Amino acid sequence: MSDKSAIEKIKEASVHLRGTLKESLKDELTGAIREDDQAVIKFHGMYQQDDRDRREERAEKKLERLYSFMIRLRLPGGFLTPEQWIAVYDIAGEHSTGVIKITSRQTLQLHGIIKSDIKPTIKAFSEAKLDSIATCGDINRNVLCSSHPKQSPIHEEVFGYADKISQLLMPKTKAYYEIWLDEEILVDKKEEEDPLYQERYLPRKFKIAIAIPPNNDVDVFANDIGLIAVIENDVLKGFNIAIGGGLSSTHGNPETYPRLATVIGFADSEEKTLKAVYEIATIQRDYGNRADRKLARLKYTLDKYGVEWFVKELETRTGFSLEPAKEFVFNSRKDFFGWDTNADGLFYYTAFVENGRILDDQNTKLKSALLAIAKTGKANFRFTCNQNVIISDVLPGAKDAIDDILTEYGINGHTENTSVIRKNSMACVAFPTCPLALAEAQRYLPSLIDKIELLLGKYSLSEEEIIIRMTGCPNGCARSYAAEIGFVGTAYGKYNMHIGGDRIGERLNKIYKENIGEEEILQSLDGLFNIYSSQKQTSETFGDFSLRQKWVTI
Amino acid sequence: MLDGRKQQILSELVNGSDRDELVWINGYISAIIHKQEVPVAVESVTVNTSPQKITLVYGTETGNSKRVATELAAKAKKNNLLVKLASLDQYRLTDITREENLFVVISTQGDGEPPVAAQKFYDHIHRNGFRLDQTRFSVLALGDTSYPMFCKTGEEVDEQLEKLGAKRIVPIRKCDVDYEPDAEAWFSEVLRSLNEQPVAKPAGIKIQPQAEAKSNKKIYTGTVVGHVNLHDTGSSKETWHIELLADEVDYLPGDSIGVVPQNPLALVNQIIELTGISNDKKSRFKEADHTVSDLLQNRLAIVYLHERIIKKYSSIVQQDIPEIKMDLLNLLQLYPVKDAAQFEEVLQVLPAQSPRIYTIASSPSAHNGEIHLTVEKDVFAVNEETKAGLCSDYLGGLSVDQTIEFFVQKNKRFRLPAPDKNVLMIGPGTGIAAFRSFISERDATGAKGKNWLFFGEEHFVSDFLYQTEIQDWYQTGVLNKVSLAFSKDQAEEIFVYDRMKEKGDEIFDWIRSGAYIYVCGQKAPMSVHVENELLSILEVHGELTKENAKKYFEQMKQEGRYSKDVY
């Protein structure tokens, strides 16, 4: 294999992520963009996709594939003002499928934007002070932070880091403004010189999350860099730093594997934390595998050179050494639904959004409800890594008004009546838009949960907070490897069933059965739940029990 | 062998002719029998010294009549006659009473209607109120035997002029699509009779050598092997790409086919029920017996009947009926026939089903043994009820393995130029059909000339007919340029001619360097706008005055560098 993958060459030739995007946009003959530009546009937060349900039929009609673009917003910590929500709502209605998707990395995606609508969409976003820079591509992605204001009195302070890190690792190129917002071409190319990304950017996507114990809602160990806030009597002391997390694997490629991040130490100040984060990225930039993208994530760099070497290299680059990691304890990975208050007495309401898809259906008009709430101007919006939404920062005086809206549109009814198992489950997008999908996920999991609910009822396990996650392929976008029961698509209608993961995201699951369909899935679960209900110790999670039973061995 | 009347006419003719004439008549008749050029003997007919004045007018839709008339005028001059040549829309109608010798070349359009350009003249002569007693005349009718109203307009003009008192010096001659030899023969007769003073034959005698001209068209049978609606779901339109398997069909890119639609079986049964006629009852049609159900489904027009037919129907059923187009079923419901027998009379007056013409979308070189069509379902509203056109609905409703019959409608005026010439094609909507044929042909034969396609429809996503093929042609370089207009994808509507305006300078460069321009598809308003746009391009970018632009454009037409296939 050559020493550089095709994508590497495209990046370097792209003149700081410009490629031939402008020409591609002009081409009237097709709704697609040029091959190379499809790699470049990701750095601008967009993916070219096509409706896979329609391929055969359109081919017969001598029509090209139904191309459209998915755009992913950059929302450090997953925060939106009411004005911004209204903007997103309008843009979704005008240019996309209308469904607003909360992702497993607490941001928003719109699907089905046709080529000629991209610029209007981005212009509209930018008027709302929103952008999609670097939400995809080989670069630092949307930075996560525990979304629950209740988590700590200093939540806001920690939350602030998400934005700082996002800014710190932003690319310097002005291509985004030039291509999408028609800002005049940069003359002084010096302004674009990028000491961090240079011309080659990173070997692969790069993800950072900040967790505030005891809740690990962000799945901090699934990230290239995980920061665990260390707080002592309401004072932020610093962060434990974990590196080398990443969940994806490739069917039939033993060299690829999901991996949880390794804690390498503690940084006791903002300056040190940011410096460490920055230099971890530069090490990955210089040592990451640029020949084989399947082995290019930081986790493989780390395992290739060893943690010890990495920590040394980091010391030489930062000029300081990390302190030994501080104690930390996680006890959950979930969202706390319904009303609650934070330290400053502000109210917030966490609403259940099945697989993060915000739309209006017969009984729950979530999309309209959120719009109505936004229009009151009395609440902000925060998105969780479990694909749910928090209506937050509500003053006591405004709570009732908001609550009336939630009732009127059937939101709190819906949230309360949803089973525990469903609330703790998550699925990725998969069909019809995801080009990598092998099996259904968000379109299928709801009906599978219906049946699983019955099984749990049968063994009176309905109150168990078991975490079920499904992905349409082994990339693990809904973190199916970090679930107590994970389903990983292998072929249409077929899944590998994984069990044995823990509840707090510190232990991955293992394959229990390969390539099985619904019938076998339900049969297996029936058997497992039966034994679990009769032999579990009090408060023994399903994940831990699976291990004790040696159903799988870690 | 000949019936008494013909016998009589013939002997009259023979007796009244000298030797030379007999020789010529002999050659003339054999020419008709063998369908070959008519002997030119007539050219040498000795003409008398005082030159006669003749007026030669033509009514044309697609230019054939004009072409014929112009050639004949030239020939007349050779025979030193003073010729006034005029298109019927230019001709001053009040002059007609003063004409001594009036010769009319006129085609038939629609289902038996005059060309648009001849409508005024047609109406004028039907408005009586004047006499043409000192006018001598003859009519050359252009038509097509595949249409039930063969040369209808010519016949009507011929009868009408006679009614007005004009003297028919040569019987009407009806020409099929290969009109040249008949036209020659007719005019030779005209020249001859002009030289006989005074008018030899008493008016009213008709010699019609090919009076009931048989269709000389080959009927092919095609098996549907492909049938798909090219529009994606969500489109307001239905355009069917139809692939027919039919061997050895003799056609060229630019040709069309004619299809006689089938009437819906349900409707036929309804009619049979209503009239109580037994469906296997035999009835006569074009010298052959057919069952009633066969007639009603495959051979006769039964919907949207012409006023003419309504009139005939009303006289059969002895009821007065408003003369508006109507369906047979409505007639039978509102003004019932008294019994099955009377319905048989009605069958006799129903017109034969008109063939519908569809431009061939395939190329002989590229799609061996197949004929492809691009058929848009013609949808229209009749007082709130949406209806579909008979033939387009029939074709759209076909399914694979069904067969249909068709004939080839040659289109000599719409041909690809030499391989090295550049071609500019403007074909929005189903107009793309001809150009799918052109481009496929040029692709298959490796023609070196450049190709530029203008296409338009409503929406890019759902209505881009043949998108993937057009993309391939562009990528492989057969198509050098493609300009698209999707009218409903933005606030203000954009059409092909707007794109032409944008590209005016380039289009003019192509024209100046000898490019051939073709327009196919909707006649109005599309082709009208396109033509106006071309004229203004000549004005603006060719820096020509209005007049000179027109001249230039006419010049292009003469050189065959501007052709259209519009409907």
Ligand code: SRM
């Ligand atoms: C929307 C989202 C799933 C969801 O339902 O929420 C998602 C959707 C996609 N992911 Fe993902 N990933 C999403 C979170 C994840 C996660 C979970 C996480 O980060 O916490 C993972 C596993 C963690 C990790 O990165 O290891 C993940 C690992 C991948 C991978 C595998 C990366 C690798 O290391 O091999 C791919 C494929 C790739 O990058 O080649 C991928 C690629 C994709 C693409 C863009 C498919 C593609 O490359 O064309 C999917 C778009 C589908 C669509 O139509 O929207 N996605 N993806 C999540 C968006 C997160 C965000 O806002 O940025």
Ligand SMILES: Cc1cc2nc3c(=O)[nH]c(=O)nc-3n(C[C@H](O)[C@H](O)[C@H](O)COP(=O)(O)OP(=O)(O)OC[C@H]3O[C@@H](n4cnc5c(N)ncnc54)[C@H](O)[C@@H]3O)c2cc1C
């Ligand atoms: C040279 C040439 C080439 C052509 N090429 C193509 C081609 O490539 N593709 C293509 O799609 N078409 C083509 N056409 C048009 C085609 O021949 C037909 O005219 C068209 O398909 C409509 O025929 P139809 O039998 O479906 O509609 P018809 O039944 O003949 O109806 C035609 C029109 O008559 C009127 N009408 C009919 N019935 C009623 C009623 N009951 N009440 C009120 N009004 C009524 C409506 O205005 C209707 O639009 C071409 C035409 C010509 C002359």
Ligand SMILES: Cc1cc2nc3c(=O)[nH]c(=O)nc-3n(C[C@H](O)[C@H](O)[C@H](O)COP(=O)(O)O)c2cc1C
């Ligand atoms: C749409 C259409 C309808 C026609 N209808 C008839 C018809 O009813 N009867 C007929 O004899 N010929 C019919 N024709 C054939 C034309 O009269 C024939 O092509 C003739 O050569 C045209 O002469 P022009 O170019 O001078 O108009 C029709 C042709 C077209 C294109």
Ligand code: SF4
């Ligand atoms: S897990 Fe696979 S199928 Fe699901 S969204 Fe990610 S890439 Fe697509």
